[in-house]
Amino acid sequence: MKVTIKDVAERANVSIATVSRVFNKSGSVTDETRHRVLTIARDLRYTPNASARSLSTSKTDTVGLLLPDLYGEFFSEVIRGADQTVQQHHHHLLVSSSHNNRSEIEAALRVMRGRVDGLVIMSPHIDAATLNANLPKSLPVVLLNCYVRDSSFDSLNIDNFGGANQMVKHLIQHHHARIAIIKGTEQNYDAEERLSGYRTAVREANLETSPDLEFSGDFTEEAGFEAAKKILHLQNRPTAIFASNDSMAIGAISALRESGVHVPEEMAVAGFDDIPISRFMKPGLSSVHVPISNLGVLAMEHLFAAVTEKDNYIKKQDIITTELVVRESCGIHETNNNDD
Amino acid sequence: MKVTIKDVAERANVSIATVSRVFNKSGSVTDETRHRVLTIARDLRYTPNASARSLSTSKTDTVGLLLPDLYGEFFSEVIRGADQTVQQHHHHLLVSSSHNNRSEIEAALRVMRGRVDGLVIMSPHIDAATLNANLPKSLPVVLLNCYVRDSSFDSLNIDNFGGANQMVKHLIQHHHARIAIIKGTEQNYDAEERLSGYRTAVREANLETSPDLEFSGDFTEEAGFEAAKKILHLQNRPTAIFASNDSMAIGAISALRESGVHVPEEMAVAGFDDIPISRFMKPGLSSVHVPISNLGVLAMEHLFAAVTEKDNYIKKQDIITTELVVRESCGIHETNNNDD
DNA sequence: TTTCGCTATGTAAACGTTTACATTATATGG
């Protein structure tokens, strides 16, 4: 039923070694032989057995991508960038998600081990110890947006603090004095850094920073919706809301609208991530632009560099800079039409 | 460096067969031996080598998911559903996308071959012949939204025709007499069926069906944006737009707004898919609800059924029914607040 | 006691490659 290298070899009157050489373009083979082997292989529909090859070479031609979650456009963009890069390098992509607690992450790590030549890990709650304990040191790893400050790992981090800080400063400059924040998931590194960027901006402007202005959330539209409802019930209502990501900002705008509060006139709203849909919202959502699909591309490119150069690869810790994108939702849109 | 079954066997004073039995819960092993082996394995951080195991058993514990594309929330939802199901079945998920022409698909199919125990294929432009030519018949396959009417394949199809038809009928019932459509990608099966549902509804109502009311698109927000701009230039402007998916509807609404045309008062808009963000748009986007992440779940469940039952598995061709979701964008929203 | 059957374990062959090394044939230089 299934055709192996042996079948091809027999039909072509050569040894399996020669067939192998033809398929790997290694060693030397006459043009004539090569051609004969190739023709027969095609006729027989021969494909080298990936497992056997992996067993023999200890390479899998596969890389893994570990994601915390899979909700929303953010992750789909990351996957898109990753997939694209992986294909360019003629590799395959093993995706695994929904690892919200430590034991799930550990299980996922162990399971990847041996199946992949490298691993991109995006997990806002993981630590260096867990990584070291569950991964062979020989496996190249790139950490994407993980709170692991350890130079023994390659990492890529969004400038969460800077982006949030810049956005809030922008709001302050335009005379917003009471700014609420809808926070991200508890214990999530991104969430913490964005919160910190917000607080710093507020404090440095000598404005009120108070727990009353900080609302919890979990990066979903629903959370943004709920938080906005609460914000509207504040006795001393703020004039602006900074949501820790776009999905929550969108949820918040939806809630405001439902309550008849005009955005941005009565309440300015800003988000973070600049997911593609943001510019198609009404009003256009002001946000902190993160090159999302680039994140996937960059992470994979780091990874392949590590895989290829192996020993003499020097680990890098890169920060991805963000960019302020001012649209209508924050009420300070200079109508210079650079928005499409 | 790397620890194999042999190392564990030696340390535990048993043969490798026994270790294998312990790890596979096959054959019989004393409780005492099992415990000893397990302890030593843990100490040594032993993980069975996946390639060797696959080579020996011809199973990979991996299933593949072939996607045409990776843009937007639709695919991310499909992946989410698929990933979830795959994990439940203790398998791994190999994702591959961006297969827009036949040779790319063929390459992807060939490459999956041998690496996966089963395959879910979502490709609106593939035919039975290509599938048969590039896949061993022993490989379980589930076609998701493919235009392959062949009972030798398991398939899952969205009721594109019915959904579109229903939506357009709804618009007609509410006195829209000129309805434009923004079509999906050329030669795409979904696109064709939705178009066909639209045409049938229009024709059956004895309304004008004309090429002038059919605008091309490719399922992206940009396409919707452009198409809407064109629609506005029509001498005899329609009163409603049916976009072949939500992303284009969102793009269209954005364009209408930019031109100062009120939705739904001056122009009703409806989409297809009901991606999560639709309900958070302003106005809420009327759409044809497709249980998107369920699609991933169902496809994978079919696949695992096929993988498990193997020979006596009976192939099914299922149609996923859609549901009309009327929100504000089509102007016919009964305010019964069942929207949140 | 012998025999049977069961449980626990071991032995070794397969799975389909890659690759170091061995072999042969062929051209090159002296």
Place this chain on the structure above:
DNA sequence: CCATATAATGTAAACGTTTACATAGCGAAA
């Protein structure tokens, strides 16, 4: 024409498992 380098091919071991089959031990039935 021989020695030798080089190119083309073959041989066989290794990669780390699973698993059919063989074996040993032991209690129970006869």
